[in-house]
Amino acid sequence: MSSPSRAAGDTIHAPVGALARFLRRYVFSTDHKIIGLQYFFLALLAVTVGMILSLLMRFHLVWPAAHLPFVAGGIMTPEQYLAVMTMHGTIMVFFVLTTAPQSAFGNYFLPLQIGAPDMAFPRLNMLSFWLILLAFVVMMAAFVVPGGAPISGWTAYTPLSGLGEIAGPGEGMGQSLWAFSILIFCVGSLLGSINFIATTIDMRAPGMTLMRMPLTVWAWFVTAILSLLAFAVLFAAGILLVLDRVAGTSFFMPAGLVVNGALQTNGGGSPLLWQHLFWFFGHPEVYIAILPGMGVVSHILANFSRKPVFGYRAMAFAICAIGFLGFLVWGHHMFVSGMNPYSGLTFSLLTVSIGVPSAVKTFNWLGTLWGGRIQFHSPMLFAIGFVSFFVTGGLSGIFLAQPAVDTTLHATYYVVAHFHIVMGVAAIFGILAATYYWFPKMFGRSMNESLGKIHFWLTFVGVYCIFMPMHFVGIAGGIRRYADSTGAAYLAGLQPLHRFMTIAALVTAAAQVIFFCNLFRSLRRGAPAAVNPWNGTTLEWIAGSPPPADNFSGRFPSVYRGPYEYSVPGAASDFWPQNIPPGLNPGESTEQRYAG
């Protein structure tokens, strides 16, 4: 148990100044809630950077001669465009989509939802965060070193990423910093995932059986297992890449490379090896980003439909099935890579199979809404938006899962549209739903509902306006990662679509300003929140808002039933918290028993 170390962390030895107290409580904290918030605010910073980078790209694609802020020289060069694109992808995948749903909300709410006082290893938890923060600083440093940020994309395909400066601007120090940052990030993620797994297995409250865990906990648990297996492989791949770059090895370099007119001395390596290792991590990474969102959405749909999750067991098994199958499909990123075509067919069939548990989730979300009493608060709107995006983006993936069809769509904007909707925006909607839902718990105050709804509408419609037309650009052959969207003659006809998408992106980004204003204003001025403002059933809603240092003020709960007992027949109230012993009136609210 970790409470002794937590208590020690909170003890303030006199005499200490206010600064020292602040540092100890909010900066060098071992409290899972503070660490969760640290991840949350890091992800907010990262998403802001990532979004600005995406706007710079969208601007450049339709107004290539425009003077842009943050761009050295004002007018973006091709190498600057590729650097911005590489950093956008890297920052969003690692420091937003991996950090916010799992590390931020998982850290904050997993111990609360299983009735634990903290994570299993609080100091390891703190170390994980500091490593991720260090990785972020190292990644940002790539912008300011000579040559600038790398231009090889977030996938960093070798030999381009392994050759060094000779391969292009940004491929010197910038690419090295990228690789170092990823290595540090891997270590941080591995430590974090061990902590999540140990906590879920070991620290559940009495009565909290696996089949009584909220689906959020299931999602964080399975995601942690994915992280443990996937980041380990990325770490190994990263080490080999660094060795190729700095130690003259040739893990990913074949013999006879002639780069920029100069014969290289490498030999014996395979460029496809990097792709296999990278995507062995990279595809599970997609599920690392989206599974926590699926958990959050199931949780919220039940709460605001006032109904149990439809097919809870099937939902839990579907999370496990997606996690398992997620490790068997990496080759679908490599249909045109030169991989054996028979492997392509195998990966294709495995990939379409993953559509089955995904469809089970979608049907069960609809089943959860069906017959409910749906209350459209901001978290619910974002959860419904998630379902819509997941359907759209999931189905467009069925095209890409087939090697024959992928042969025409690969590396076009169709792919960009697909993964942005299904893993980018859907995951972001999971994060936003979680933020609106748990804000009262995390900060003891409520966010403004009207601003939340405006934020939802502008973002939901805006995202579809950005990414639906993008499919058609791809079908017509519009190629991604082009600094000049009219690079080939036939692309010129697609510029009107590009202009429309850029304007939609500007409006959507502006809507995020509303979110940030709402968030930061509500931190100080939001209406004080009750302990259980949404009449939820799970254990986080019996803790204070915000929860005290040990989460439950010493009265650790026991669990008597499943997590989604809403509208139970015969009950006086429409929710039956997990911790109320049988026999007590289900209508008796948690607040009456535990508030104060």
Place this chain on the structure above:
Amino acid sequence: MVSSLLRSRGSASPALPLAIFLCFFVAASVYAFVARLYPSPPPISEDAVLVDRQYALTLYITGAAFILAQLGLAYAVLRFRDRGQKAKFIRGKIALEILWTSVTLVAFVGLGIAGRNAWAGARFTPAAPDSIQIEVTTNQFVYTFRYPGADGKFGRLDPSLVNAPAGNPLGIDPNDPAGRDDIVVSDLTVPVDRPVELLLRSQDVIHNFFVRELRLQQDTVPGMVIPVHFTPNGTGRYEIVCTQLCGLGHSTMHSHLNVVSESDYVNFLKRQAFVQ
């Protein structure tokens, strides 16, 4: 006790606009796909036609799922919005679960199996023995095409001899007699209705060979020679583009595929043999 957040007014009001938006979104998407507002260009090979058929089949199946799921969502949010009714207590229905699991399994995996043909036609079978062999070499940021010349044999390559400014971008060994009649050009010219086999190579980083009209896309990987084959059935000039991020000039890397009549092809070879 019901807390203040749940009492906030208008908690059911977004239902109608949400349902209307989802219906509009479905209608607009269906229209854009059915009207083919931004189509891919007509295919110029039998294999490409197979790809288009598989694309269409996938579009019908996923399109039906898309329409049903989005409209189902629209219906649910409208029909079951909070009007003071009591929510139904349903934990799930095992028969429904089995039904939709089996239906999606059959639909998606069936689609994957059906897609085998379009892939196998182009990739599982070797090129016809009488195919015209042309070597394609990529480097930052150009395509170079080599024809074996009258002897039908490619000359030996040596990376240490690569010297583009001196006119030997591929490093053809001058001491190999097979290489003396090799034709090296920057555009790809092939005769119509004849099987063509391309041998794809790369000198520096990974590039790609993509011709939309052939529905053919293949990475070129240093250290590998990757064969692809096709039989073009429509004359014309088509763009070849690089789709694999290869460095700062990636978006400028393109060339052309000229599909010409048999006689024009013979003339092209004669002219090039004379020039080189």
